[in-house]
Amino acid sequence: xxxxxxxxxxxxxxxxxxxxxxxxxxxxxxxxxxDCFYCGEAAKSRFLHDPNKPIxxxxxxxxxxxxxxxxxxxxxxxxDLYEQVSRKTEKPIMIDSTKNLEWLEEQLTAIARTTAQPFxxxxxxxxxxxLNSRIRKYxxxxxxELIESWRTQIQLTKELFxxxxxxxxxxxxxxxxxxxxxxxxxLCDFLxxxxxxxxxxxxxxxxxxxxxxxxxxxLVTKAQTEKIKEPIVxxxxxxxxxxxxxxxxxxxxxxxxxxxDPNSKRLFEEIVGQENEEMKWGF
Ligand SMILES: [Zn+2]
Numbered sequence: 001x002x003x004x005x006x007x008x009x010x011x012x013x014x015x016x017x018x019x020x021x022x023x024x025x026x027x028x029x030x031x032x033x034x035d036c037f038y039c040g041e042a043a044k045s046r047f048l049h050d051p052n053k054p055i056x057x058x059x060x061x062x063x064x065x066x067x068x069x070x071x072x073x074x075x076x077x078x079x080d081l082y083e084q085v086s087r088k089t090e091k092p093i094m095i096d097s098t099k100n101l102e103w104l105e106e107q108l109t110a111i112a113r114t115t116a117q118p119f120x121x122x123x124x125x126x127x128x129x130x131l132n133s134r135i136r137k138y139x140x141x142x143x144x145e146l147i148e149s150w151r152t153q154i155q156l157t158k159e160l161f162x163x164x165x166x167x168x169x170x171x172x173x174x175x176x177x178x179x180x181x182x183x184x185x186x187l188c189d190f191l192x193x194x195x196x197x198x199x200x201x202x203x204x205x206x207x208x209x210x211x212x213x214x215x216x217x218x219l220v221t222k223a224q225t226e227k228i229k230e231p232i233v234x235x236x237x238x239x240x241x242x243x244x245x246x247x248x249x250x251x252x253x254x255x256x257x258x259x260x261d262p263n264s265k266r267l268f269e270e271i272v273g274q275e276n277e278e279m280k281w282g283f
Contacts, residue, residue: 009086011117013191014104015097016160018153020133021125022173023097024213025202025250028220029176029184030095030191032198032205037069037089040209042096043103045081048073056232060208061217064232069208080110093193097212101156108164119191120164122157125173127276128268132256135264136238143264144271151272174281177252203248215243223248257282 013030015023024040031038039045040061047058048070060067069088075081082094098104111118127150134146161168169190176183180200188195198205203223214233221231235243242255268276 005087007083007086007115008090008092009080009083009094009114009116010092011094011119011191012082012107012111013093013095013119013121014107015095015121015123016099016101016104016157017123017125018127018130018150018157019099020130020137020213021123022176023099023123024209024216025173026121026123026171026176027095027097027209027212028202028205028207028216029180029199029250030187031207031209032202033093033188033193033196034198035091035193036093036095037085037091038095038097038207038209039081039085041098041211042081042085042094042107043098043100044210045070045073045075048075057211059232060210061212061214061233062207062209062220062228062231064230067208070210080114080116081107082111082116083114099153099157101160104160118166120161120166120168121187122161122168122170123173124170124279126256126279126281127154127272128260128265129254129256129281131264131268132260136259137236143267147268147271151275154275172279172281174252177250180250200250215239218243219246219248254282 015026017023027038027040030036044057047053050058059065060070065071069085073084073088075084085094086092096107108118130150131146135143138146167190169187171183171187184199185195203220207220209217214235217233218235221228221233
């Protein structure tokens, strides 16, 4: 790749927080803007073409191996990732929802040497909802461990947010899901892009995310069965009842209120009730 070309990548929007907080939804919404490309969890680009990694972690979750963005992309160390993907997609704005703090620090350092402007979005969701999703995904893990790891990730993300010296904003998943237009409009103002109505119909747009939430991505493939013949994304048994019949519009997922057992709720309250206070949704 020729490094002397004028830089195409102008901005990078980082979505940070804890997994299962709605970052795939937010990424797909922002990635539906005509100037933006949603990379998904861009850290997974390190696994491209690595046969030792599970397929779901090393190919586009929508198109698989034949992806026109990631399929034949050979990354080089001589240029930051976002500029390489900008050149490939011809989009000036990149979105990365990797939660890993080391990755974020590395990328922020890499961009600091360039003219690209970083923005940080801290996506928050009621920790009880996050815990419920994680129990569903890791049924054999110790509940206390899951709660502790939630706390660690929240603390590290808060530290990153505090020390971040560029434009930053906190968004609540529950507000995004219940008032998508208002929240997206405000976010567009903050991100210095125009609001485009297509963003709320994210499931009708073209996307090439690495990693991320199966359920939300499944809705994209469901809306585009003509175009997307053999999607990589599939639903686990525990999720399929919910997403199979779900309408495509944006709606609030409050399954935790029904599913989270009283014992886990009490443990969560005891261990991290304090930390969850600002993220609490409902009672
Ligand atoms: Zn793709």
